[in-house]
Amino acid sequence: MTIAIDISHLNKSFPVGDDVVPVLHDISAQVRLGELTMLVGPSGCGKTTLISILSGILSASSGDVSVIGKSILKFSDREKVLFRRENIGFIFQQYNLLPALTAAENAALPLLAAGVAKKQALQKAVDVLSEIGMQAHTEKLPRQLSGGQQQRIAIARALVHNPRLIVCDEPTAALDAKTGQGVMEILRDVANDQTRAVLVVTHDSRIYRFADRILEMSDGRIVGDHLPDNFVHKE
Template identity: 45%
Template sequence: MATVSSTAPLERVPNSAIDAVRLEHVTKSYRRGEHVEQVLRGVDLSVARGECVYLLGPSGCGKTTLLSIIGCVLRPDSGKVELFGTEVGGLAEAERSALRRSTIGFVFQRFHLLRGLTAEENVMLPLILAGVSRRAARRQARRLLELVGLEGRADQDPRLMSVGQCQRVAIARALACDPPLLLADEPTASLDAQTGAKVMRLLRELAKTRQHTVIVVTHDRRILEYADRVFELEAGRLVEASTAA
């Protein structure tokens, strides 16, 4: 697996003093018929640029819900969400989408790779949508697939790949547009220890060399050494764990 090559410095988010993410008393509940499940009960969180923050918690406690709110995929019931100093709640839908596209890479827990496209085409897609030429998009996709250890598999259909390989295509796609904020939902769930460690080292290297912010949801305690801070989601609130490892 190759290492990160230095590319142009990040210019989309010029003021490094502003936190990448600020959450204030975020709440979220789901209604199923008569039943209301209060999942988030007042989440507060500030994450600086260049920081790697990991979120832990038992299955069903609301980690994906929280990551989706940070990623502008879901709206909270109440509370404030700020990304790079912009309050997301005050934006119209089109502005939210634009913010999402320009600043966020999301590794979904279930990958959401597009059927009928090769691994390389999946990674190229966000670049093409951002107006990058096919030629440049292909070059970037190949570089990223190599970074996650999938060199030689660019033309493969993800349906014919192992789950761990699909997971790495999803990670490469999330990195395609060089997002200043990377949100990864259990990115090592299907990876062996060695490959998982390599991928998490790559994400940490991106954070530290390019001041990118990385928020990882995980059950995998083996990768906590790559975190600057670790939080547990407990009873709908985030509690900082005393040490990262």
């Protein structure tokens, strides 16, 4: 099994006034292709900071992070943007869809940003939307769709450019249990593809069963690497 993310002795501190507040402490972990990995822990434990660094959005104070074989912390800002565009798909808690764009246009955004012609990008977006059961809603605006449907558009947006890594931030937090389960089933299918890794940050214990592995964080440290059954029993 190939490694999607390799984190080695990662530290991150933020300056607050004259002080420096450490947020991540000597984190080392791996996320593998073909797996759905969950990152769990209480609020403020550093989950968001960690996925921001793994996504090339934040820089680290020290350590190394390799994503799909590339040491991204050495990239310039522009290289990080281009790397994200090509290799990472994002799913956010609040969907972050552009309200003026249709479902297909929203889903096509990463392709359009990469310079793919509008017609081809939209066709590809419609194909991906159809694969996740949204073929009837491709021309609808986000406000015309339910929360679950909007999150499916966000999933299509994350998958449309065939990224190797899907980063999901609380993908079910704004959804009811049934809808959240539907979203996780889609992500589970995505993770079954051996060329992709899915990393999910969540508080939602109802979805732990969809994980292959659960990384537990506390106070800026990885304190556990669990199989889901073991972790549910622990909880």
